Every structure is written in C-alpha cells, then in structure tokens.
Amino acid sequence: MSHLDIELQQLKTETMKMWSLVNLQLVKGKDSLLKLDKDLAREVILSERRVNAYELKLDRxxxxxxxxxxxxxVDLRFVLAVLKINNNLERSGDIVEGIAKFVLNVDSNFDTKLLEITRVVEMYAAANNMMETVLEAFDKEDTSLARKVFQQDELLDDINIKANAIIADYIRNHPDNIDATLYLLSIIRKLERVGDQAKNMAEEIIFYIEAKVLKHRSKIEKNKE
Amino acid sequence: MNKLDANNVNVFYGSNKVIKDVSISIKQNTVTAFIGPSGCGKSTFLRLFNRMNDYIDTFKMEGKIEIDGSNIYDKQIRVEELRKQIGMVFQKPNPFPKSIYENVIYGLRIQGIKDKKILDESVEQSLKQAALWDEVKDKLKDSALALSGGQQQRLCIARTLAVQPTVILMDEPASALDPISTAKIEDLIYQLKSKYTIVIVTHNMQQAGRISDKTAFFYMGELVEYDETKTIFTNPKQERTLNYVTGRFG
Incomplete structure (x- = not known):
C-alpha cells in the first residue's frame, strides 16, 4: 500500500466515523421527538460540537x-468528494440540532393524530434510512446502492409537499395547538433537507467512482444514468 | 535527543561562502527533505553529514555537525567508521560492475566479513528491505548492470542497508527514474523510516510533500525555513518559501 493509499484509507475511515456520528444524532433526534425527551434533545445539541470538530479535521x-x-x-475525485460530503454531513448535523431545539422549545406534546396524518415519523425513518444507505454505499464503493437513495428521496418530497395542506387544515380545526403544529411543519421541512443532503452525498459517491456528474439533473435522468 | 544536529555551520569553497550560518536539528526515525533551487547549497549541506565534502580541496567548514551528540568533524573520528553509520544514495544509480550479490555485500567484504551464512543472510535481508528481493532472488549471480535503472537504485539502497547504518542520506535518489520506479523508491523511503533516519535532497517538491515529515527550504546558502512538511506546503511562514513552493520564484 502506497503512502497516499494509506492517507486515503485514513480519510475514508475518519469520514465514516463522522458519518456514523451524524446518523446517531439523527436517530437520537427522532427518539427525542417521538418521546418528547428533552434530555435527549439536549444531548443532541451538545454532541453537535463533535460533528463540527470532525468537519474541521476532515477539511484539514x-x-x-x-x-x-x-x-x-480517482484519488483526486475521492478527496474532492470527501470535502463535499464533509460539508453535507456538517449541514445534516446542523439540521438535527435544529430539530432537537424545536423539541426543547415546544411546550406541549405533539398530537399523535397530527404525527400520524403528516407521516412525519415515516419521513424521519426514511431520512435516516437514506443516510444509512449512502454511508453503506460509500463504505462499499457501491454506486447502485447510492442510486437507491434517489428513489428513497421521492417519499420525503411527497410527504413534504402534502404537509402544507394537511397542517393548514389541522390548524383550522385545532387553533389551540398552533405552536407545536408549526414546529412540526418546520421539522418536516428540515427532514426534507436531510434527504437532499443524502442525495448530494450519493451524487458525490457516483462522481468519484464513475466520474459522472449527476448534479442538477432531473430524477428521470438520474435514474437512467 | 536529536539524531543529527548542525550548529551555526558555514561552508566555504575557497572564498565563496556557500552555506551561511545554518543550524538544524533532525530527530531519529524521521524523513527530512531539503528543497531549494539549484545552487542553494542543499546538496553541499547534505554531504556534510558523512564528510563527503572533505574530498574538495577548497572546502572549509565552520561550526559543528553532530550525530548522536558527537562532533563528526572531531579529529579522532575515523571517516570510514562514520560512513558505516551514515549511508548515502546518489542521484544516478551507481552499482559496481559485479553481481547483484557482490554489490550488496561490498561493504561487508571491506569490513572483512567472510562467513557465507552471514553474507547470505545480509543479502536476503537487505534486498527484502529495499523491496527488490522478489525481483532478483533467482538471479543473484547476474550482473547488477543488467537491472533496470529503478532496480539498480534499489540495489544501491540495499548495498547501503547491508552495512547497517542508522542514517541514510539521499541526494535526489529518484530524479533519474520513471514514475513507477520513483513511486517504489518513495514507498521504500516511507517504510524505511521506522528503522532509519533519512535525509533527502530533492528537486521535486511533490516528492518532498509525499515522503517527508519535515522540510527545510534552502536559498542561496541560507536555511530560509524549516518546519513540518504540512506547514511548508499549506502555510509557510516566509515569503521566499511561499514563492518557491507555489512556483512563483524569481
């Protein structure tokens, strides 16, 4: 193994460590939301510093x-991809921190009916699943696995698009619970962003392995490529 | 303790001062690269460490060069003993017109070692360390001159290793080689540093970046900057270093 190979392998290992941390943050964020566990939300907010420290290290x-x-x-594309994935991971970390802050700030419980009709739990699980899939694709250098994420993202987009009407309708019928409902809408928006970050990372994996640029392509084009 | 130390070293060729008040400390089991434009004094400075400049009539040195804390320009030092400890590899591979086997054990023969078992072991071990064993193990009796340039250079490294030095000086060891042979030499240097202290002069800045822990930039006989290689290549402190590593020199 050449010196560069060793350095690249170390870079991959460090990236995967950061990735696992971000994915764990996402899981904890989800648990804190479902159980309205404010201690867990605080833990997520504190751990965000570690994500930031990883970002600086990987940049360096x-x-x-x-x-x-x-x-x-391919070595150049790999380092370029890691540089961008690093950015995506840090942004994902920020998003989870934002969700944890909502959980911390919300006064009342989220109405379980609302959680159900907005499909936010399903959306959160799908976002976490996407992040896990992309991590696995990165680890195994498997671009077909990376491409799966483009399809998975469609569910997130669908839930996000429908959320407006559902939430507007809910607010009309439950005007006493507006704060929590708006927080939930914000969470849905944030989860949609997690999906985008995962998709960007999948594009970076395909870029470095296949030297194909899929950015700014339509879904149909991406699925064909 | 440092492996190599130079304190306030000045070197003259006649009245021409070619090294100007250079001090540097080099730690054990590290790779240190000397970089700088032609004529900056980096090779002259390297050769001070095994007293190769002594052969130049007009050579004169001031200051102190120490290895493991002892002054190698002390009158009691025997140069042959010193060179057992400080091996050197040159720019152009310079195998002797002998077999591969004889090349490797040349230094041991000079030391008077005749025990075939010891010699055989040394050949195998040195060639393995120089990452050449697999390529030549079946033709040890063939002429070294039949090897490729890259193989010859690794043979020269094996010859250096056979006398079990603690320091290896390399003066542009890969500049006459193709990229694949260069990569092999570089990987070898990276592996050898666990056992040896290596100082390498190179014109190839990328090579310095790839293989060295610390880099010293020389310019017109002065040591302009000496720091971690990462620092030299990402954030050098001196403007002259910045201009050199970014190729904006002159």
Missing amino acids: DCENIFALFNPVA
Whole structure:
C-alpha cells in the first residue's frame, strides 16, 4: 500500500466515523421527538460540537492531502468528494440540532393524530434510512446502492409537499395547538433537507467512482444514468 | 535527543561562502527533505553529514555537525567508521560492475566479513528491505548492470542497508527514474523510516510533500525555513518559501 493509499484509507475511515456520528444524532433526534425527551434533545445539541470538530479535521486532512500528495484521477475525485460530503454531513448535523431545539422549545406534546396524518415519523425513518444507505454505499464503493437513495428521496418530497395542506387544515380545526403544529411543519421541512443532503452525498459517491456528474439533473435522468 | 544536529555551520569553497550560518536539528526515525533551487547549497549541506565534502580541496567548514551528540568533524573520528553509520544514495544509480550479490555485500567484504551464512543472510535481508528481493532472488549471480535503472537504485539502497547504518542520506535518489520506479523508491523511503533516519535532497517538491515529515527550504546558502512538511506546503511562514513552493520564484 502506497503512502497516499494509506492517507486515503485514513480519510475514508475518519469520514465514516463522522458519518456514523451524524446518523446517531439523527436517530437520537427522532427518539427525542417521538418521546418528547428533552434530555435527549439536549444531548443532541451538545454532541453537535463533535460533528463540527470532525468537519474541521476532515477539511484539514483534505487540505493536507491536496498539498502533499497532489492526487489525480480517482484519488483526486475521492478527496474532492470527501470535502463535499464533509460539508453535507456538517449541514445534516446542523439540521438535527435544529430539530432537537424545536423539541426543547415546544411546550406541549405533539398530537399523535397530527404525527400520524403528516407521516412525519415515516419521513424521519426514511431520512435516516437514506443516510444509512449512502454511508453503506460509500463504505462499499457501491454506486447502485447510492442510486437507491434517489428513489428513497421521492417519499420525503411527497410527504413534504402534502404537509402544507394537511397542517393548514389541522390548524383550522385545532387553533389551540398552533405552536407545536408549526414546529412540526418546520421539522418536516428540515427532514426534507436531510434527504437532499443524502442525495448530494450519493451524487458525490457516483462522481468519484464513475466520474459522472449527476448534479442538477432531473430524477428521470438520474435514474437512467 | 536529536539524531543529527548542525550548529551555526558555514561552508566555504575557497572564498565563496556557500552555506551561511545554518543550524538544524533532525530527530531519529524521521524523513527530512531539503528543497531549494539549484545552487542553494542543499546538496553541499547534505554531504556534510558523512564528510563527503572533505574530498574538495577548497572546502572549509565552520561550526559543528553532530550525530548522536558527537562532533563528526572531531579529529579522532575515523571517516570510514562514520560512513558505516551514515549511508548515502546518489542521484544516478551507481552499482559496481559485479553481481547483484557482490554489490550488496561490498561493504561487508571491506569490513572483512567472510562467513557465507552471514553474507547470505545480509543479502536476503537487505534486498527484502529495499523491496527488490522478489525481483532478483533467482538471479543473484547476474550482473547488477543488467537491472533496470529503478532496480539498480534499489540495489544501491540495499548495498547501503547491508552495512547497517542508522542514517541514510539521499541526494535526489529518484530524479533519474520513471514514475513507477520513483513511486517504489518513495514507498521504500516511507517504510524505511521506522528503522532509519533519512535525509533527502530533492528537486521535486511533490516528492518532498509525499515522503517527508519535515522540510527545510534552502536559498542561496541560507536555511530560509524549516518546519513540518504540512506547514511548508499549506502555510509557510516566509515569503521566499511561499514563492518557491507555489512556483512563483524569481
């Protein structure tokens, strides 16, 4: 194994550690939401610092690899991809922190009926599943697995689009519970962003392995490529 | 303790001062790269560590060079003994017109070692360390000159390792080699540092980046900057270093 190979392997390992941490944050965020567990929400907010520290470390690692090894071809694309995935992971970490803050701030419980009709729990599970799938694709260098995420994202988009009407209708019928309902709408918006981050990361994996750029392509085009 | 120390070293060729008040400390089991434009004094400075400049009539040195804390320019130092400890690999592979086997044990023969078992073991071990064993184990009696340039250079490294030095000086060891042979030499350097202290002069800045822990930038006989290689290549402190590593020199 060449020195560069060792450095790239270490970079991959560190990226996966950060990724696992972000995924764990997502799971804890979901649990805190479902159980309205404010202690768990606080834990998520505190752990966000670790995600940020990872981001800085990976940025530095990538900078050093560029400066010291001048990677080319697949090695270059890998480091570029990690640099962007790092960004996506940090943003995902911010999103979970935001969800945890909502859980911390909300005064009353979320109405279980509302959770059901908005399908937010299903959406959260799908977002977490997407993140797990992309992580596995990154680990195994499996682009067909990465492509699965594009289809999984459709569910998140669907729930997000329908949320407006459902929530507007709910507020009309339950005007006493507006605060919690708006928090829930914000959570749905944030989960939709998690899906986007996962999709971006899947695109980066395909970029580095297959040298194909799928950004800004339509869903149909992406599924064909 | 440092493996190598240079304190306030000045070198003259006649009246021409080619090294100007250079001090540097090099730790054990590290790779240190000397970089700088041609004529900056990096090779002259490297050769101070095994007294290769002594052969130049007009050479004069001031200051102190220490290995493991002892001054190697002390009158009691025997240069042959010193060079057992400080091996050197040059830019152009320079195998002797002998067999691969004889090349590796050349230094041991000079030391008077005749025991075939010891010699055989040394050949195998040195060639393995130099990542050449698998390629030559079946033709040890063949002429070293029949090897490719990259193989010859690894043979020269094996020859250096056979006398069990603690320091290896390398003066542009890969500049005459193709990219694959270069990569092999670089991987080898990376592996050897667990056992040896390596100092390498290179014109290839990327090579310095890839293989060294610390980098020293020389310019017109001065040591301009000496720091972690990461720092030299990402955030050098001196403007002259920045200009050199970014290729904006002159």
